[in-house]
Each structure stands twice: as C-alpha cells, then as structure tokens.
Amino acid sequence: MTLALLFRGLLRRELAPSALGGMLVTAAAAGAALALLSVRVDSGQGITQLIREGDRTLAGVFAITAVFRIIGRLSDDADRAWPLQLVAAGAARPAYVTALTIATALTALISYTAGAWTFAGVAAAAGGGQAALVRAVAALPLVALMLFCAATFGAAAFCAVGGAAARPLAVVVIILPWILVAIFAVGGDDALPFIVVRIASLPAPPLAVSASVHDVGTMMIYAGVSFACAVTTAERRIARL
Amino acid sequence: MRSNDRGTTDRPPVTEVTPLDRRRIAWPDVRRGGRLVLRGHEVVVPGSAVVGIMGVNGAGKSTLMLQLAGLLRSARPRAGVAADAATVDSTTAFGHVGFAPQHAALPAWLTATEIARMFGLDISDLHRQHPAMRLDELVDTPATKLSVGQQQAVSVAIALAGDAPLVLLDEPFAPLDFRRRIALTEILRQHVAGRVIMISTQSAAELSAVCSWVLVLREGRCVFSGPIAALTGPASDGERAVQRLEKRIMDMLDSDVSGSRIPSACHPP
Numbered sequence: 001m002t003l004a005l006l007f008r009g010l011l012r013r014e015l016a017p018s019a020l021g022g023m024l025v026t027a028a029a030a031g032a033a034l035a036l037l038s039v040r041v042d043s044g045q046g047i048t049q050l051i052r053e054g055d056r057t058l059a060g061v062f063a064i065t066a067v068f069r070i071i072g073r074l075s076d077d078a079d080r081a082w083p084l085q086l087v088a089a090g091a092a093r094p095a096y097v098t099a100l101t102i103a104t105a106l107t108a109l110i111s112y113t114a115g116a117w118t119f120a121g122v123a124a125a126a127g128g129g130q131a132a133l134v135r136a137v138a139a140l141p142l143v144a145l146m147l148f149c150a151a152t153f154g155a156a157a158f159c160a161v162g163g164a165a166a167r168p169l170a171v172v173v174i175i176l177p178w179i180l181v182a183i184f185a186v187g188g189d190d191a192l193p194f195i196v197v198r199i200a201s202l203p204a205p206p207l208a209v210s211a212s213v214h215d216v217g218t219m220m221i222y223a224g225v226s227f228a229c230a231v232t233t234a235e236r237r238i239a240r241l
Numbered sequence: 242m243r244s245n246d247r248g249t250t251d252r253p254p255v256t257e258v259t260p261l262d263r264r265r266i267a268w269p270d271v272r273r274g275g276r277l278v279l280r281g282h283e284v285v286v287p288g289s290a291v292v293g294i295m296g297v298n299g300a301g302k303s304t305l306m307l308q309l310a311g312l313l314r315s316a317r318p319r320a321g322v323a324a325d326a327a328t329v330d331s332t333t334a335f336g337h338v339g340f341a342p343q344h345a346a347l348p349a350w351l352t353a354t355e356i357a358r359m360f361g362l363d364i365s366d367l368h369r370q371h372p373a374m375r376l377d378e379l380v381d382t383p384a385t386k387l388s389v390g391q392q393q394a395v396s397v398a399i400a401l402a403g404d405a406p407l408v409l410l411d412e413p414f415a416p417l418d419f420r421r422r423i424a425l426t427e428i429l430r431q432h433v434a435g436r437v438i439m440i441s442t443q444s445a446a447e448l449s450a451v452c453s454w455v456l457v458l459r460e461g462r463c464v465f466s467g468p469i470a471a472l473t474g475p476a477s478d479g480e481r482a483v484q485r486l487e488k489r490i491m492d493m494l495d496s497d498v499s500g501s502r503i504p505s506a507c508h509p510p
Contacts, residue, residue: 005358005359005360005361006359008358008359009348009351009355009356009358009359012350012351012355013348013349013350013351016350018350019350080346081342081343081344081345081346081347081396082345082346082347082348082356084307084310084312084340084342085340085341085342085345085360085396085399085400086359086360087311087312088310088311088312088337088338088339088340088409089337089338089339089340089360089399089400089403089405090337236314239312240312240313240314241307241312241313241314
C-alpha cells in the first residue's frame with residue numbers, strides 16, 4: 001500500500017463538494033465581511049488589527065480549523081471498517097496519518113486562499129488598496145507551512161492522547177494562547193514584554209504567521225516534532241480496536 | 242495441556258492433514274474492558290481450507306477475526322499463523338492478511354473503482370476474477386449509493402484478491418443478495434489453493450456448503466476444531482448433513498465444554 005494511493009484517496013474525500021463546498025462559501029463570506037469592516041476601522045491594534053489584516057486572521061482561523069478537522073477525521077476513521085481493512089491489507093498506519101495530514105493541510109490552504117483573496121478583492125474594491133492582495137500572495141508559503149503545522153499538531157494530539165483528550169488538549173494549547181495574546185494585543189504591543197508573547201504563542205502555530213520570517217524556523221521545528229510524534233504513536237491509535 | 246511420561250506434550254491428534262500441508266493458527270487471551278472475551282488457543286488446520294467459525298452472538302468470532310488480523314490493541318505480535326507446527330511469529334510468516342469486516346463501510350466519497358485502487362487493485366481485474374459477484378455494475382457508483390450488500394461484495398472481493406495466505410471474512414454472506422450468495426459460495430469453493438480462508442457464520446447450511454474445517458467458539462473458548470466430516474458424518478447428504486451439523490454444534494454449545502465427546506484439535510497454546 002503506497003502513500004500515494006492513500007493520499008489520493010484521502011485528498012479526494014477532503015475535496016469532495018460536500019466536504020469542501022461549505023467551507024469555501026464560509027471562507028469567502030467571512031473574507032468579504034472582514035473586508036467591508038476593514039475599510040471602516042482606523043486603528044491598527046487589537047481587534048481592529050485582526051479586522052484590518054483579515055487575511056492573516058483567516059489564516060489563523062483556518063489553522064485552528066485544521067487542528068480540529070483532522071482530530072475529527074481521525075476520530076471518525078480510526079475504528080471504521082475500511083481503515084481496518086486497509087491496515088490488514090498492509091497499509092502502514094503512519095502512512096495513513098501522513099496522507100491525512102497532507103490532505104487536511106491542503107484543503108485548509110484552499111479554504112484560506114478563497115477567504116483571503118476574497119478579503120483582498122473586496123477590500124480593494126471598497127477602496128482599501130492593494131496591500132491586502134500583496135500580503136495574501138506573499139504570505140502563501142508561510143501560511144501553507146503554518147497549516148501543515150496545525151494539521152500535524154492535530155494528528156499528534158490525537159495519536160498521542162487519543163480522541164477524547166485530543167480536543168481539550170488542542171483548546172488549551174491552541175486556543176488559549178491565541179486569546180491571551182489577543183487580550184494583550186488590545187492593550188497595545190508594549191503592554192507585555194515581547195518575550196512573554198513569544199513564549200505564549202510558541203505552542204500555537206496559528207499565531208506564528210502574524211510575526212516574521214523567523215517563525216519559519218519555529219514552525220518547521222514545531223511541525224517536525226508534531227509529525228514525529230504523530231507517526232510514532234499512530235500504531236496504537238489507528239485501526240486498533 | 243498435560244505432559245506425558247516421555248516428557249512430550251499430549252495433544253489431540255491431527256491425522257487428517259500432513260505435516261507439510263498444515264497451518265498452525267494461534268492467538269493469545271484477549272481482554273476487552275477488563276473482561277476476558279477470547280481465550281488463547283492454538284489450532285492446526287489444513288494448509289488449503291475454508292475454516293468456518295461458529296458460535297452464538299458474543300462468542301468471540303469477530304474478536305478472533307480482529308485478533309488474527311492484528312487489529313486489536315492486544316494483537317502484538319499478530320497472532321501466529323505458521324506453515325508448520327513450530328512456533329513462528331506470524332509477523333515474519335506473512336506481511337498481511339485479507340480481511341473483510343462484518344459491517345463493510347466503505348469510504349463514502351469514493352467510487353468502487355477508486356476504493357479498489359486505494360487497495361492497489363483494479364476493479365476490472367476483480368470483476369474478471371469473480372464475474373458472478375457483478376462488480377461491473379458498481380464501478381462508477383459512489384459508496385454512499387451502494388447498498389450494504391453491494392459494499393460487502395466489494396469488500397469481500399478486495400479481501401480475496403492478492404496472495405495473502407490468510408483471509409478473514411467476518412459474516413460475509415449476511416448482507417449479500419441471493420445471487421451474490423451463490424457466487425460467493427462458488428468462489429470460496431474454488432479459491433482456497435494454498436491459503437486458509439476463515440469465515441464466521443451463523444448458518445450451518447453456509448458452513449456445510451463451503452467449509453472443510455470447523456472451529457466452534459463458546460464464551461470465548463475454542464471448544465472444537467476439526468474437519469466438518471467429523472460433525473456431519475462421512476456422507477454429506479444435503480439437508481440431513483446440515484441438520485446433523487446443526488445438532489452437533491448445538492450440543493457443543495449447550496453442553497459443558499469438558500463434557501464434549503467429540504475429538505477436537507483445539508487446545509490452549
């Protein structure tokens with residue numbers, strides 16, 4: 001059983017209109033709404049910054065979505081009949097997790113692209129200039145890495161601690177730092193020492209995209225550790241009753 | 242198992258098969274939720290055979306299938322299936338098994354063709370191998386639109402494809418339509434060369450139609466393993482043979498295990 005075969009099958013599931021269609025529509029609608037709001041706000045800090053840089057906000061949202069989406073997929077699939085049959089036929093459990101991680105990251109990237117480019121297009125049409133479009137295009141590789149990070153984190157969380165604990169773990173590790181940083185961001189960048197923000201955001205790959213190119217290294221380390229954790233623990237979680 | 246005065250182990254004789262043409266199938270105790278649901282046993286079966294597993298609901302048939310397929314948490318290493326009676330870790334004896342779960346639930350977004358491809362198979366080849374299963378009717382149909390029986394047909398055909406020396410079919414007949422039941426009966430009669438195909442079933446008629454060896458489970462214990470002729474008698478005379486088979490199995494399931502007088506090649510490992 002090759003990784004390519006698994007990947008093709010799983011990607012097809014993720015790209016099925018019933019699975020992706022709703023996400024694309026939601027992404028586009030959110031992008032348009034953020035764009036319309038962005039041309040009405042002046043401040044560039046806190047919540048308003050999230051609105052003005054709606055494409056980045058969407059990247060973070062889709063990263064979080066990817067985390068929970070892959071946990072959901074793994075929870076649904078893990079004990080179903082067809083993965084059992086696949087594994088019995090010789091498919092490696094780590095290969096399945098790898099294929100699903102890539103497929104989930106790709107669908108999240110497609111959703112992000114739909115949302116971010118809608119944001120940029122609507123913002124430009126509403127008089128917000130081309131800045132958002134330039135930013136969205138330039139950030140694409142970084143966003144792709146971030147979404148892969150998020151998917152690998154979700155896979156690692158599921159494989160390491162199991163379906164029941166993976167979501168709470170993801171909430172603690174991913175959502176709470178995001179809220180923490182958002183709260184401090186409302187008070188201004190100087191409200192908290194930079195290092196504290198960095199430490200708080202380290203466990204949460206979605207946050208890394210809003211910073212700088214230095215985060216590429218952080219995200220690659222993050223993705224590598226998560227991926228290693230996911231594939232080494234896949235044996236006991238996937239197709240194992 | 243007892244040791245005799247020569248220091249060797251007393252085991253029920255397996256005289257129906259030759260040493261070069263037999264498979265030892267062993268499995269450990271399986272506990273689920275703290276409860277012992279399957280007791281460890283080993284059986285020696287012919288190297289080419291359809292082995293029928295009988296037992297009431299909850300007897301451990303599906304658990305045994307999952308255990309042999311290496312899909313249970315306790316299944317490390319995968320249960321032993323060796324080409325001879327020596328103890329061999331099956332993970333080195335074979336790389337994979339053909340397995341069709343009891344409730345085939347195929348990935349809903351893929352067509353039968355794509356599902357087969359996911360298993361590294363070509364649906365046209367599967368159809369050519371088993372035309373009576375009528376897989377050609379299903380090629381472009383998404384699994385969401387396949388009936389339970391049609392999904393089972395695809396699942397069983399996939400499990401039987403390839404060269405896995407052990408094929409496990411968990412209640413393969415149950416959801417199939419009339420035509421496909423007949424087709425599967427023929428397939429199982431013809432495709433056993435060099436492999437052990439284990440099927441679980443609740444039907445003595447199915448057992449009688451396709452199986453050459455029977456394994457009876459009761460409350461997680463293997464209470465009988467032997468040729469079907471030992472239960473039906475030498476002359477297989479249709480309905481009477483099935484009735485005899487039913488009666489003998491019912492006796493085994495109803496009586497005290499140790500009180501069974503039918504010789505069995507089923508014993509603890």
